[in-house]
Amino acid sequence: MCELxxxxxxxxxxxxxxxxxxxRRGGETGPHADGWGITFYEGRGQRSFHEPEPSARSELAxxxxxxxxxxxxxxxHVRKANRGRVSLENTHPFTRELWGRHWTFxxxxxxxxxxxxxxxxxxxxxxTDSEYAFCWMLGRLQARFRRLPxxxxxxxxxxxxxxxxxxLGVFNMLLSDSRTLYAHCGKRLCYLTRKAPFGTATxxxxxxxxxxxxxxTEQDVVTVIATKALTRDENWIDLERGDILxxxxxxxxxxxxxxxxx
Amino acid sequence: MCELxxxxxxxxxxxxxxxxxxxRRGGETGPHADGWGITFYEGRGQRSFHEPEPSARSELAxxxxxxxxxxxxxxxHVRKANRGRVSLENTHPFTRELWGRHWTFxxxxxxxxxxxxxxxxxxxxxxTDSEYAFCWMLGRLQARFRRLPxxxxxxxxxxxxxxxxxxLGVFNMLLSDSRTLYAHCGKRLCYLTRKAPFGTATxxxxxxxxxxxxxxTEQDVVTVIATKALTRDENWIDLERGDILxxxxxxxxxxxxxxxxx
Numbered sequence: 105m106c107e108l109x110x111x112x113x114x115x116x117x118x119x120x121x122x123x124x125x126x127x128r129r130g131g132e133t134g135p136h137a138d139g140w141g142i143t144f145y146e147g148r149g150q151r152s153f154h155e156p157e158p159s160a161r162s163e164l165a166x167x168x169x170x171x172x173x174x175x176x177x178x179x180x181h182v183r184k185a186n187r188g189r190v191s192l193e194n195t196h197p198f199t200r201e202l203w204g205r206h207w208t209f210x211x212x213x214x215x216x217x218x219x220x221x222x223x224x225x226x227x228x229x230x231x232t233d234s235e236y237a238f239c240w241m242l243g244r245l246q247a248r249f250r251r252l253p254x255x256x257x258x259x260x261x262x263x264x265x266x267x268x269x270x271x272l273g274v275f276n277m278l279l280s281d282s283r284t285l286y287a288h289c290g291k292r293l294c295y296l297t298r299k300a301p302f303g304t305a306t307x308x309x310x311x312x313x314x315x316x317x318x319x320x321t322e323q324d325v326v327t328v329i330a331t332k333a334l335t336r337d338e339n340w341i342d343l344e345r346g347d348i349l350x351x352x353x354x355x356x357x358x359x360x361x362x363x364x365x366x
Numbered sequence: 367m368c369e370l371x372x373x374x375x376x377x378x379x380x381x382x383x384x385x386x387x388x389x390r391r392g393g394e395t396g397p398h399a400d401g402w403g404i405t406f407y408e409g410r411g412q413r414s415f416h417e418p419e420p421s422a423r424s425e426l427a428x429x430x431x432x433x434x435x436x437x438x439x440x441x442x443h444v445r446k447a448n449r450g451r452v453s454l455e456n457t458h459p460f461t462r463e464l465w466g467r468h469w470t471f472x473x474x475x476x477x478x479x480x481x482x483x484x485x486x487x488x489x490x491x492x493x494t495d496s497e498y499a500f501c502w503m504l505g506r507l508q509a510r511f512r513r514l515p516x517x518x519x520x521x522x523x524x525x526x527x528x529x530x531x532x533x534l535g536v537f538n539m540l541l542s543d544s545r546t547l548y549a550h551c552g553k554r555l556c557y558l559t560r561k562a563p564f565g566t567a568t569x570x571x572x573x574x575x576x577x578x579x580x581x582x583t584e585q586d587v588v589t590v591i592a593t594k595a596l597t598r599d600e601n602w603i604d605l606e607r608g609d610i611l612x613x614x615x616x617x618x619x620x621x622x623x624x625x626x627x628x
């Protein structure tokens with residue numbers, strides 16, 4: 105399995121604190137030592153960093169801990185390979201362009217028979233179920249909408265595609281089009297929103313304590329979503345199986361697909 | 367304008383020596399301080415690093431100088447912006463997926479009226495002429511070939527698209543599909559092939575001297591292509607305007623489109 109980390113904020117925010125916790129799970133406090141990656145959106149642009157090696161021992165991950173890249177949407181992943189060998193092309197997050205936007209996708213879980221789904225114009229480069237599922241989703245969106253639809257329409261379309269994949273196995277997923285961060289809970293995902301009045305937090309995976317009141321303004325809203333809670337002293341909210349959370353500017357909206365999925 | 371650097375090799379090779387020279391031209395020995403990027407192919411996978419800041423003063427560029435990432439195809443770029451503001455989405459190289467392969471593109475020059483060319487399914491995220499031209503090329507290839515054609519067929523198709531863009535202005539370009547590195551000379555590009563018996567080389571832009579005989583085996587073949595020579599003591603070969611050089615496993619093949627283009 106793998107672990108996911110996502111962030112949505114209404115102001116450019118650095119994710120070093122949360123990423124530090126996740127990165128240690130990549131081979132030190134967790135077994136996810138088969139690669140790691142992180143994508144930062146900055147406006148319409150994005151930059152991604154990938155290594156098919158453990159994040160806990162990575163010089164690049166260390167540099168990212170020290171360089172305060174500020175972003176409003178982040179997707180990160182540490183990998184424990186099940187399908188697809190350990191290699192750069194199988195390292196999440198995956199990215200593609202659709203409608204002049206960069207799309208980014210990371211997944212944790214397994215999807216039985218996903219490779220029987222017919223693809224459109226997007227094709228996987230590597231051999232993971234995850235990248236295949238991502239390509240299938242984008243192909244379906246491209247076939248249905250000639251250009252970027254209104255946000256609410258897109259939200260519903262993505263929710264429906266997630267529900268289809270949810271039927272194939274475990275589909276914990278983060279996806280973004282640079283405007284919205286979509287999260288689907290197949291089995292395990294939790295989140296929390298930090299806003300005024302800000303408190304303090306301590307990482308579970310290392311001795312790092314932050315007083316967010318010192319780092320933020322009163323208007324800041326930041327939501328962090330992860331496979332497992334990253335801090336020991338905050339109230340993380342568990343999603344239910346089948347839940348889709350859309351995150352825009354740090355604000356969350358829950359789509360509960362159907363009771364039977366829980 | 368900008369400067370380009372590409373490499374093709376028959377064994378995974380680190381490009382730190384050449385990249386060190388290029389990176390200094392990004393704001394120190396050259397004026398290309400508006401961003402830099404580099405893409406390393408590793409098999410079918412690729413990783414890219416981008417910053418909309420000067421490479422000469424970049425911590426990330428310094429890390430890449432010290433981390434020996436080994437690759438058989440590399441494309442790098444330092445930017446002096448003319449069209450398109452200084453931002454992450456306008457920072458080369460650009461990447462897209464087509465036929466299950468990662469394509470990478472970097473450009474130096476200006477193309478009059480390129481944005482009047484009709485696009486297919488690939489759309490630019492940023493506002494540069496360069497990314498637009500890249501999307502146009504991939505759209506044309508996708509429309510013509512349902513799947514990856516044989517190398518010789520693809521070479522001819524890419525050469526024809528380059529010739530069209532060459533007619534719009536200055537089109538110095540590097541492009542790769544992870545198998546071949548394509549170079550088009552619009553105005554200025556030069557290259558050299560290093561193979562046995564290996565000699566020594568000294569960078570123009572900093573005091574770094576390498577004895578390649580110590581770093582290689584007799585079978586290694588490495589071709590480096592750049593806007594301007596990077597070393598002071600090797601014989602760089604100038605391409606002519608309109609020339610296309612295809613590079614596979616370090617070996618070069620020149621396509622001279624037509625005498626009138628020279």
